[in-house]
Amino acid sequence: MADLFADDLPPSPPEQEVAPDAPLADRLRPRTLDDVVGQEHLTGPEGAIGRMVAAGRLTSMILWGPPGTGKTSTARLLAAAVGMRFAAVSAVFSGVADLRRAFAEAETAARAGQRTLLFVDEIHRFNRAQQDGFLPFVERGTVTLVGATTENPSFALNAALLSRAQVLVLKRLDEAALSTLLDKAEALEGPLPLDPDARAALVATADGDGRFLLNQAETLYSARIETPLDPAGLGAFLQRRMAVYDKDRDGHYNLISAFHKSVRGSNPQSALYYMARMLVAGEEPLYILRRLAAIASEDIGLADPQAMVQVMAAKQSFEFLGLPEGELPLAQAVIYCATAPKSNASYLAKGAAMELARKTGSVAPPMNILNAPTAMMKDLGYGSAYHYDHDEPDAFSGDNYWPEDVEAQDFYQPNERGFERELKKRLDWWARRRAERHGG
Template identity: 75%
Template sequence: MADLFGNDAPPAPAREDAPRDDAPLADRLRPRTLDEVIGQEHLTGPEGAIGRMVNAGKLSSMILWGPPGTGKTSIARLLADAVGIRFVSISAVFSGVADLKKAFAEADRMAQAGQKTLLFVDEIHRFNRAQQDGFLPFVERGTVTLVGATTENPSFALNAALLSRAQVLILERLGHDALEALLARAEALESPLPLTPEARTALIASADGDGRFLLGQAETLYNAGLSEPLDPQALAKFLQRRVAVYDKDRDGHYNLISALHKSLRGSDPQAALYYLARMLTAGEEPLYVLRRLVRFASEDIGLADPQALTQCLTAKDAYQFLGSPEGELAIVQACLYCATAPKSNAAYAAQKAAFKAARETGSLMPPANILNAPTKLMKDIGYGAGYSYDHEAEEGFSGDNYWPEGIEPQTFYEPVERGFERKVRERIAYWDRLRAERENTHDPRI
């Protein structure tokens, strides 16, 4: 069968199940069966989604979503082996539409010969929406069983139409025990690592759940031919510092800012400072964090502590004056102030309620008594008539009506019994009492 360009479709590249002796350690330690996959037993075990598919001998299209180095590629290869179907792999980083057309044409030809194809697409989120749509007819017809791998949240990175035809399976970051088991496999293949027990623990922690990274670091240690075991300080100096995994415009960005916001709202200064540090050490733009702190000061603190907004704006000024790293201390101070301040979302709730009422009643005229009357005509038709100047009223409060005809007085802002808002609540209650007393003596709608 010819491909979509009229050429004979080339045969699929051969699988290289046996890595060369000089291959990277991570390749030489790739699992050979699903049972050997470490850290994803919730998927590969008998009760897991992948385990059930393999036991049934029938695969569904799926998206493997998880951090780097958690076994996505290995699982895809082993799935094809487990059910006895052809495996084809492409990467969205290096492939384009022509490569996809060739892969689908070859899968069509093999399907007619009775051979099913598992098409593994690494970094599938890098294909644009139109390219993702190109998968749909082939997945629907069963030409291929699609297995996509992504480190990005599929809800944001993939088409809804594609997601509806594939099961999303979440791979977990590798925990300490899983990473320890990987190191044990490496040592069984090579030799014990030249590390003290404390340095070994530090090496595992530095991997941040990434098995491929851990094996790469272990290979670096083997290649160095060290004669004496390294302690944690010597290990850190030898391997240098690993930059945190963090995409400033992707899922990690939103996860961490959400964690920071909720830690602040929950009045946990320690957790808030941790997430702030995570963001700043990973390279987040400090002014972005400051903008979120300013928003938090209004949304979640408000008048419970009016100084919170001032603290955040002052931190912005200090950071712009000093720059990094000195100015980051001002951001920390603002973060801690917000975390330890009394909380109230009364202003935020009041804004939403008032804006809703304004949209629904936006054409109503304010009452004539509070309208200015700069011309004789306006005075003649009643503008400003009966207005009471509050400073001349008893207790500096006239109790006038300020609401348009056609809408009853509303309560949008309800201060809480916390922080400075307790005083605000007392003031509003005092004015409400005075207003009620005046309503008993005269009609305010004059």
């Protein structure tokens, strides 16, 4: 479903004629669900929307997808496909009075036997109380709610509202869907003034947004360019589109998650790619370095202690060099961490220790390792029978360090990768010596 065109609400009814001088995206709005491209997983015969239309009955739903993928047009066409009255509000421009009016009109229509599809654009912008206001009208069937959002519904919408609506995910438009949109534009307006490589570059700059693509095409038509442009000429003519990347929203978390998992998965190539994606989109390099520091502990740990050293050196180098040269030590640290041997033994050990600490509360350490700064404390047995390890053979006493009521634990379990192989040998040797000292 390539439908692109979620512009200002309320949208035009499907049957209304579009003015000849309307924007290109408006003139190319699909007239039926079959005209929508790029979302066939939903609108096809086996898709959720296709099945509902075939049955002639809609359930409330949330359309979740990037900008320019067809959320608004899909809602309009859904109403027409099942013979429902279409009403629309925008969470950006509408308030409580608009919602009350929409519900009152829907109730009037219901009494006349007309069902209402209420489309709510940017539904995540309504606060929790406003979202709760939809519930009684959805439950009574006064409206079938179709909400549109670019934000993750799990975070942006009330659980009560989500429990009454099906979440349908619209995909960013792929190259084939975007090319189809350009074909439709050229069928209406004539060939674009682009050579084949420039046309492919135009599709790439759209970043999955059909509406943006058609707006760029309209700019090219308006300029009346006589000689087809090559990619360099196109880049000089059109303003470059910035990547979609809201630093406090899904774009941010999706890329940092992909970056983290690429480093954890020992793939320096994809790790560099996601690092570059974030930098191109304007992410602070220090944020990426902070994430790398976490990775150096969580996913590499003592399998390669130098990983943390490399990350902190990259941080110092970045602060010393500034941009753009400071990105080089960042890339070096990414490569080092991605290619380092991996171990989460420290991460697991810390978690297990924290869990036991919560369970055991404030039990006292054993007397032999308590400090005894006063004579009274010595008389009470503080520090008694403590063995100074440096005075013992091999600088190892094997003393007990656990509270009386707490069983000794093996939180840290090194693996056989990297430097942890050597640590495992040491721990095994100390365990044998401890067993010998305590009679097995």
